[in-house]
Amino acid sequence: MKPLLSSVKTRTGLGVLLLFAVIAVIGPWIAPHSPSAMSPDILQPPSARHLLGTTQSGQDVFSQLLVGTRGVLVVGFLSAVIATVLSCVVGITSGYLGGLADETLSATGNIFLVLPGLPLIIIIASLLPESGNLVVAAVIGLTGWAWGARVLRAQTLSLRRRDYVTAARAIGEPTWRVIVVEILPNLSAVIISSFVGTVINAVLSVITLSFIGVVDLSEWNWGTILFWAQSNQALAQNAWWWFVPAGLCIALLGTALALVNFGIDELVNPRLRIPHATVSRGQRRRLPAPARRRTYMRVGFTAVLPDTAVPRPPDAPASAPPQPSAADFVPLGSPAAVKELT
Known part of the structure; x- marks a missing residue:
């Protein structure tokens, strides 16, 4: 908090x-x-x-x-x-x-x-x-x-x-x-x-x-x-x-x-805390413009992840499946999300 x-x-x-x-x-x-x-x-x-x-x-x-x-x-x-x-x-x-x-x-x-x-x-x-x-x-x-x-x-x-x-x-x-x-x-x-x-x-x-x-x-x-x-x-x-x-x-x-x-x-108010809890201000400035905008998108109380891949843990084996990135998630309200819902 x-x-x-x-x-x-x-x-x-x-x-x-x-x-x-x-x-x-x-x-x-x-x-x-x-x-x-x-x-x-x-x-x-x-x-x-x-x-x-x-x-x-x-x-x-x-x-x-x-x-x-x-x-x-x-x-x-x-x-x-x-x-x-x-x-x-x-x-x-x-x-x-x-x-x-x-x-x-x-x-x-x-x-x-x-x-x-x-x-x-x-x-x-x-x-x-x-x-x-x-x-x-x-x-x-x-x-x-x-x-x-x-x-x-x-x-x-x-x-x-x-x-x-x-x-x-x-x-x-x-x-x-x-x-x-x-x-x-x-x-x-x-x-x-x-x-x-x-x-x-x-x-x-x-x-x-x-x-x-x-x-x-x-x-x-x-x-x-x-x-x-x-x-x-x-x-x-x-x-x-x-x-x-x-x-x-x-x-x-x-x-x-x-x-x-x-x-x-x-x-x-949890909605007002989400941008701070998702990514720090310094990290948000280094992100590209589309990622900065998606940082503020929310689904209920959950923020949508930015377009940065989640790093692989150091102790993860080589055969471990790749970690999901923001590309695997469809932002709420986008045409792709509407197409999937319909």
Whole structure:
């Protein structure tokens, strides 16, 4: 299996995430000004004194951006942890136990699955007396676990029929040990991919809630910056430095999470691993053009061999039959294959 960190996309995404994590930790300490402090410098463009300019109240945009990174990441990852734990408990348990437990848990998941997520979060957050980052993270996590539970249930239904699971049950292993030791490790890639997807949805949700002014606006995040920029008509005043940096940070964080998700998909998807498992990149460059094209042809999960003969083993006798080559195989979809089928 191809290592996760061998993908350039995954390394790039993890590098950007690490950068944002460092900013979230040290951001309030290295901020040159207090994010809420007002000054006489009103709507000033970026300068040496204010790296990203100031707002209509003289607040430093760069300080708001540094301090607001922590709120976005805390809500995103905390809500993803809550949703992932709930999806694992509900999905794996219902898929393994079956019967009445499966029907009950599946019905509960289906109810949450058909509920409109963002409107429900808006209603719950607006009804709460205090809607800080922790409360918003809990609300997003409690309403965003259903889809992950459905995917894990489907995977568990497939794994519960495997031989090693049947053997563990036959020797008297308790249910919790079969789930934790035998089934859960085989679902790790799916769980990680679901976690990353939940982080993306949670980040977009908390920024949306802040942008429409539902949550507590005294806690800074990127959505709060956009809310005040929109309320004070920053676009009409050509104050691009007020909202463009926050928008770029949102796009960069979403891109980094998407790159990590793509890398996980390449790791768990057999179809995406076939070109790497068939022949190395250096060997593929030395092959002729037709062979390079046939390297990517597949029959199900099996790659078609290139036009290179398989070498004879050193210890094979002289009378041994010759090893098959790619000429003995008919590529799928070729006229010869169609002729043989008809």
